[in-house]
Amino acid sequence: MRSLIAMGLSAYLSVTACAAEIPLFDAHIHYGHDIWDTISPEKAIAKLRKAGIRKALVSSANDDGTLMLLREAPDLIVPALTPYRKEGELAIWLRDESVPAYLEERLKKAGYVALGEFHAYGAEADLPVVRRVVQLARKHGLYLHADSDAQAIERIFQQDPNARVIWAHAGNDPAHRVLAMLRKYENLWCDLAMRDRIAQNGELLPEWRAAFAEFPDRFMIGTDTYSVGIWGEVEAHAASVRRWLSGLPSEIAERIAYKNAETLFSRPPAGSSGDPDNK
Numbered sequence: 001m002r003s004l005i006a007m008g009l010s011a012y013l014s015v016t017a018c019a020a021e022i023p024l025f026d027a028h029i030h031y032g033h034d035i036w037d038t039i040s041p042e043k044a045i046a047k048l049r050k051a052g053i054r055k056a057l058v059s060s061a062n063d064d065g066t067l068m069l070l071r072e073a074p075d076l077i078v079p080a081l082t083p084y085r086k087e088g089e090l091a092i093w094l095r096d097e098s099v100p101a102y103l104e105e106r107l108k109k110a111g112y113v114a115l116g117e118f119h120a121y122g123a124e125a126d127l128p129v130v131r132r133v134v135q136l137a138r139k140h141g142l143y144l145h146a147d148s149d150a151q152a153i154e155r156i157f158q159q160d161p162n163a164r165v166i167w168a169h170a171g172n173d174p175a176h177r178v179l180a181m182l183r184k185y186e187n188l189w190c191d192l193a194m195r196d197r198i199a200q201n202g203e204l205l206p207e208w209r210a211a212f213a214e215f216p217d218r219f220m221i222g223t224d225t226y227s228v229g230i231w232g233e234v235e236a237h238a239a240s241v242r243r244w245l246s247g248l249p250s251e252i253a254e255r256i257a258y259k260n261a262e263t264l265f266s267r268p269p270a271g272s273s274g275d276p277d278n279k
């Protein structure tokens with residue numbers, strides 16, 4: 001009896017240890033100028049590592065923040081390029097005609113994998129500046145990291161049916177709406193930053209469990225560290241993510257935790273010069 005209890009306990013501990021150790025690829029990190037004033041690059045990287053974040057897709061307003069982290073930890077940081085040159089440009093970038101030239105020039109500075117995160121909702125996705133960003137992504141073989149509603153995502157795919165889009169926060173849409181979009185667009189992936197309500201008391205809601213089972217390759221975790229306060233919660237957030245991940249079959253949990261992002265962002269750029277499909 002005693003040994004059975006011991007066996008049960010050790011099995012329980014090994015499951016818990018396994019869940020605790022699952023590495024994370026955080027697909028939604030920012031390190032903006034109001035953050036680096038308070039948290040040094042060295043400290044920011046230490047926070048990510050302490051949380052067991054193996055890799056992070058980082059975009060920052062301005063982009064110097066991303067490059068500082070990249071210099072500090074090239075093994076950890078996967079750079080993305082946002083159109084924002086300072087905090088607070090979420091609404092004005094859409095009509096700032098200097099954005100495309102800025103992005104094109106800036107792309108020479110590092111091996112960026114994505115343009116974004118940017119914010120565009122509804123018909124804003126068809127504004128000329130946003131169209132140019134979609135074209136730039138196509139030209140350079142980059143993902144688009146879009147904080148958008150479903151309508152804006154539809155408009156992006158109308159502009160470029162071959163676009164590859166990371167849908168920030170899964171559009172803040174309910175699971176059935178997200179599923180409809182994933183069924184319609186095979187080049188659409190979701191980050192789950194700021195979607196803590198997909199789980200209650202550490203248990204995934206059934207509709208999200210079903211969504212992950214249907215599309216295990218299309219979801220990634222994320223934190224969205226847009227403030228100093230959220231940088232202070234990176235470790236606790238990682239723990240809460242691991243809690244609901246631990247309730248999934250391990251193969252699906254590993255994909256959402258890090259494998260999907262690893263697969264996406266290690267792919268060589270597909271649309272850069274020389275690719276006849278993207279002229």
Ligand SMILES: [Zn+2]
Nearest residue numbers: 030117224226
């Ligand atoms: Zn964000």
